[in-house]
Amino acid sequence: MMGIKQKEENTNGGLHNTLAAGTTVKGDIVTETDFRLDGKIEGNVNCSGKIVIGPKGNVTGNIVSANAEILGEVEGSVQVSAKLVLKATAVIQGDIFAQTLEIEPNARFNGVCKMSGEKSIAK
Numbered sequence: 001m002m003g004i005k006q007k008e009e010n011t012n013g014g015l016h017n018t019l020a021a022g023t024t025v026k027g028d029i030v031t032e033t034d035f036r037l038d039g040k041i042e043g044n045v046n047c048s049g050k051i052v053i054g055p056k057g058n059v060t061g062n063i064v065s066a067n068a069e070i071l072g073e074v075e076g077s078v079q080v081s082a083k084l085v086l087k088a089t090a091v092i093q094g095d096i097f098a099q100t101l102e103i104e105p106n107a108r109f110n111g112v113c114k115m116s117g118e119k120s121i122a123k
Helices: 002-013
Strands: 016-019 024-026 029-031 034-037 040-042 045-053 058-060 063-070 073-075 078-080 083-086 091-093 096-098 100-103 108-110 113-115
Touching: 045 058, 078 083, 083 096, 096 100, 100 113
Parallel strands: 016 034, 024 040, 029 045, 034 045, 040 058, 045 063, 058 073, 063 078, 063 083, 073 091, 078 096, 083 100, 091 108, 096 113
Antiparallel strands: none
16 A cells, blocks of 8 residues: 555656657647657647657647747747746747746747746736
8 A cells, every 4th residue: 555655646746748759739739747749739739837849849839838948849929937948949930928038049039029027928
């Protein structure tokens, strides 16, 4: 019984979803846990945790998340209630809404950026 309880505690902690490279999803994704995307999504993504879009990841749609780290491509708006990180390989075609924004050299971004001191995101 002790082992079962410990196992339940471990599964509640580090939950995350992964969409592998070579996988395409057409439709919206909603997740309450962290999400790593190395494939392609044609639709909106709503993530209550942190979303990481890998270097080969691609989203054609809007992203709403608590935190985000983008290394791949996004065509749509990105709304982050806390911190958004655009790595050097990131390409964003759309508007950004974030409380904190970090952009590495060579990252590309075409759109409007709105930053707020509040922990709320634009709707």
